[in-house]
Amino acid sequence: MIRDGFDSALDELRTAQRGGKDWIAKLQADEIASTGIASLKVRFNSVFGYYIEVTKSNLDKVPAHYHRKQTVANGERFITPELKEMEGKILGAEERSVKLEYEIFQHVREEVLGQLPKIQQTASALAQLDVLASFAETARLHNYSRPQILDEGILQIRDGRHPVLEQQLVEERFVPNDTGLASSERGLQTASMSEEDSGVKRPEGRAPQIALITGPNMAGKSTYIRQVALLALLAHTGSFIPAAEARIDLVDRIFTRIGASDDLSRGQSTFMVEMTETANILNNATPRSLIVLDEIGRGTSTFDGLSLAWSIVEHLHNQVGAKTLFATHYHELTELAVRLPRLKNFNVAVREWHDQIVFLRKIVEGGTDKSYGIQVARLAGVPKEVLERAKQILSNLEESELTPEGNVRQPRRQQDRDKLKQLAPPPQMDLFEE
Ligand SMILES: Nc1ncnc2c1ncn2[C@@H]1O[C@H](COP(=O)(O)OP(=O)(O)OP(=O)(O)O)[C@@H](O)[C@H]1O
Ligand SMILES: [Mg+2]
Missing domain, CATH: 3.40.50.300 (P-loop containing nucleotide triphosphate hydrolases)
Structure with a gap:
């Protein structure tokens, strides 16, 4: 919620957190070098915190100062005193920075609340200005x-x-x-x-x-x-x-x-x-x-x-x-x-x-x-056939559309039947004759 540089106490906690994470990233490289286990990993989960993971085939190379913590399907998980100490620092800093951040947020919120009428008036004036300026710009651009x-x-x-x-x-x-x-x-x-x-x-x-x-x-x-x-x-x-x-x-x-x-x-x-x-x-x-x-x-x-x-x-x-x-x-x-x-x-x-x-x-x-x-x-x-057929039908229908005086004419039944008879291609059954 809060940007770096706004509060120095928060910045310090964040630096500690980042420093700890860098330390852990470096730990993996150091441990690989000192133990000779190339597949060694430093990992984190929310239950155990930070731990070192070694696969089954490399368990014989694990040094004595590693404490076994958990056995998993393809290896074992260990911790060391320094790792736990750094974990405490990182998690502590994290917890405190989250808490501090929320406090700062609440403080900012209170300050905003104290200036509410001014801020709202300004926002409303800006909104109006925005609309009017857009009208003006559009009018000028498009020749209104x-x-x-x-x-x-x-x-x-x-x-x-x-x-x-x-x-x-x-x-x-x-x-x-x-x-x-x-x-x-x-x-x-x-x-x-x-x-x-x-x-x-x-x-x-x-x-x-x-x-x-x-x-x-x-x-x-x-x-x-x-x-x-x-x-x-x-x-x-x-x-x-x-x-x-x-x-x-x-x-x-x-x-x-x-x-x-x-x-x-x-x-x-x-x-x-x-x-x-x-x-x-x-x-x-x-x-x-x-x-x-x-x-x-x-x-x-x-x-x-x-x-x-x-x-x-x-x-x-x-x-x-x-x-x-x-x-x-x-x-x-x-x-x-x-x-x-x-x-x-x-x-x-x-x-x-x-x-x-x-x-x-x-x-x-x-x-x-x-x-x-x-x-x-x-x-x-x-499709062309549909158009051709529509043209035929149109010319037939158009003849009975209006009376000579230009009024709407209700189609007479018999007349319609005759029309449709003419329209239907010869081999088709007539729809209207019994
Ligand atoms: N004054 C205009 N100048 C340039 N193009 C136009 C103009 N008026 C319409 N058009 C173009 O013609 C298209 C069809 O216009 P419109 O939908 O208004 O036709 P319509 O007469 O209502 O057709 P319909 O009878 O099928 O509803 C528009 O999508 C537009 O691209
Ligand atoms: Mg239309």
């Missing part, structure tokens, strides 16, 4: 800017970046994106403020309350919506943020529903967790909250999931009023923009090139109607 913290019902970010991902990307450069959201209570008048006022580029017209983000797999939807939540959080901690410019509203809470997880030990399946978290958001969010929802409804059947996602968006729009980012693969939801004035569609731009896709990572206005899931599956290494 100072957000304006407002209470106007809006959230505007120009060229926002994901603070973690932008540091991790090596092959690709991180593509910055804009955000403009307004909560439904007060957002409408401020959102119509001119661009010169804010300096923040907004999507045309007023900022929406809900940004519905569609786009291919791997395009960057999840990254984008998390980035907005992270930037809002960072701004609230007092940090600068990775963006060219930002106006960020004080929020009462940031709600997120992201990723698949379960809690089996507490009897919650993946979908149950998803819905429990969603319920918490719907029941507690206010117009001052920021909500980030990723792939709501993914954990159940397509029609159940789509129906839930649909009514959740409507509820957020009509009842909750919170600024919301909603990423989804249910392209049917983009239809909601026609009926809900404060909802706007966005997608993450990609270019199609031959049968490949190039990700542009840019959030643009408008919805998408393709997920490119099969192309992404190919990138991931799914």
